[in-house]
Amino acid sequence: QYDTAYSLAAGHRIRYEDNLADFAEGEFLAGWIALQFQNKPDAALAHFRRLRQGVTAPISVARAHYWAGRALAKAGRDSDARAEYGAAGNLPLTFYGQLALQQISPKVRLSVPAGFKPGNSSAFRERPVIRAIWALADLGEQARLRTFVTSAADGLTDGQDYANLVQLVRDLGETGLALRVAKRGLQKNIPLFDLAYPTIPAPAFAGNGTAPETAMVLGLTRQESEFDSQAISRANAQGLMQLIPSTARMTAKRHGLPYDGRNTLLDPTGNMRLGMAHLSDVIADFAGSYVMAIGAYNAGGGRINEWVGRFGDPRAPNVDVVDWIERVPFSETRNYIQRVLENTQVYRAILNGREAPMTLAADLKRGTYTTLAAAQFTSDPNSQRASSPPAPQVAAIRSSPIVPDEDEKRPQIDPKPKAEPKAKSAKESKAKPKAKGKSKAKAQAKAGAKKAKPNARVEATPKCKPGSKSAQCRKGRPG
Incomplete structure (x- = not known):
């Protein structure tokens, strides 16, 4: 075969x-x-x-x-x-x-500098395209605004101007677009690390069990919503950590957390509390495995169980975890696992004073593998749970200069990309979801191959309404 x-x-x-x-x-x-x-x-x-x-x-x-x-x-x-x-x-x-x-070297360290920071440039504000962006914001023409932002980004090569554009788009409330612009800047080898890897204060963990590490929470949020607290996908996944209402309701009940439908899901603090509790659950459900937990967050625990049956248990010592990830048949989930893991490495460095040991290899092998664990791998919240050992501390070897992380399939900034449907878990739907983005070659070959600040409240960036006179929305506006 x-x-x-x-x-x-x-x-x-x-x-x-x-x-x-x-x-x-x-x-x-x-x-x-x-x-x-x-x-x-x-x-x-x-x-x-x-x-x-x-x-x-x-x-x-x-x-x-x-x-x-x-x-x-x-x-x-x-x-x-x-x-x-x-x-x-x-x-x-x-x-x-x-x-x-x-x-x-297993002991390599990752160093992440801040990069360019936004400044106050009157020359930048007076550029015709920037004045046009402000005018479109005043008129509420968000779709055209995004087109102009994309055009402005394509024409920039100066790092300071790029940082100013990212901040302008943030101030207008287009958080996701701002992050995509920053990513595009990285692709041009413009150091915009803080802008491309934004941090927000995570609320104190209020659930049962063990709090997930803040670096992973941020890395997952970056991939899920691009830090857009008002994001809603076609599958109705909502908010910063893109929770489906049924999952949010179940998680709230399990952990004794407040839940008021969309009011909670689109509230940054409420969403993150539930999202962190759900992430804690899936990590525990798979005995500490980051690979399995991240995959389950995206595709559902039932899918992970199915793939373990087909490809083996990634926690097992005789399974190549990288191969296991490559064999995941859903391109969205395969990409998701890799992006969240790589984001986690970067955020660890940022949160650790801009430098930290690279521990991806240890993260890939996290999870307790025993005969009992192998027999009981499940997304059932009542399943036996085990914690993984901490990643090892390592000596310092500075890595090479950092460059961007755009996918080959997304070489351009999408002015307003459509939200990808979030794969439902087995609890939410018995229908088999279609794998998204699978190429012809992939389909053919697969057929033959068989803590941040505690108690801090997360604030959403307000969108500027037409004609708004608020200080936030007037900031940086041309005269």
Whole structure:
């Protein structure tokens, strides 16, 4: 069956000029199958190098270099493998770059500088496009405003101007768009780290059990809502941590927390209290496994149980966790697990005085694996729970300069991207959700392959209404 899978992936005949995303998936799958299931490292290396030649987004570049390193290591070419890991490690904001750094040294540290900060520039405020953005905000023309913001971002190369634009968009209440603009700045190698990785004070943990670490809460929130407290997805997931009402109601009852429907979900503090309690639940449900818990937060615990039955338990010592993640059949969930884990590494550094040990390898293996745990893996809140050991403390080796984390499939800023449907858990729906974003090559190959400030209240950024005279909405407005 692996021969069939390889033939389907390797024969994709897709040119990167025609469909970059499908080209990237086809080449990656062919290389991955050849390496991990056919034990053909030389054939795999050829595919990973073709992948590198076609892609430009940091996530895909790091992926190509990391897996090329794995292929070279399996072929016994350790020096060449180290060079590939080094190339991937030059992208330390990415999941594969972080993995590569720890291949070079398990004791590597991640350093995250602040980057450019917003300033007060009259020349910037008087630019025609900036004046137009303010005018559209006064008129309530949000859709056109987003188009102008995207145009302004595309034309900027100066770091200070970019930081000013991000702050302007934040002041207008477009939190998600501001974060996407900051990410685009990183993609241009403009250091906007604090703006691209914003922090908000997490409320004190009010649930039962163990509080999830703040770095993971922020990393998950960045991926879920881009810190837009008013975000509502097509699947009706709401607020900062994108909770579906049925999940929020169940979590509130289990932990004795207040719940008043949308009033709670769109309140930043109320949403985060429930979201942190739910995250604590899924971590405990899977005996401390971060990989399984993050996947369950996105796709539901039932899906994790299904994948454990198909691919093995990622907590088991004989299971390659990176392979397990690569085998997740939902591209949204696979991407989600990687993004939340990489975000967590960055936020640990930011919250630890801008530098912290890289512990992704330890995070991948978190979770207590026993015969009992393997037999009882479940999203049932009444299941037996175990806590994972703390990540090890390590010595300091500074990583390479940090660069951005945009996906190859999202090379441009979407002025107002449609919210992705949130996969429902088995408790909420018995209908099988469709995997989103799966390429043709992916479908064919899969067929053949078989704490922050305690008690602090989180404040939402107000949107400026047309003609608003408030100090917040007048801030930075051209004269």
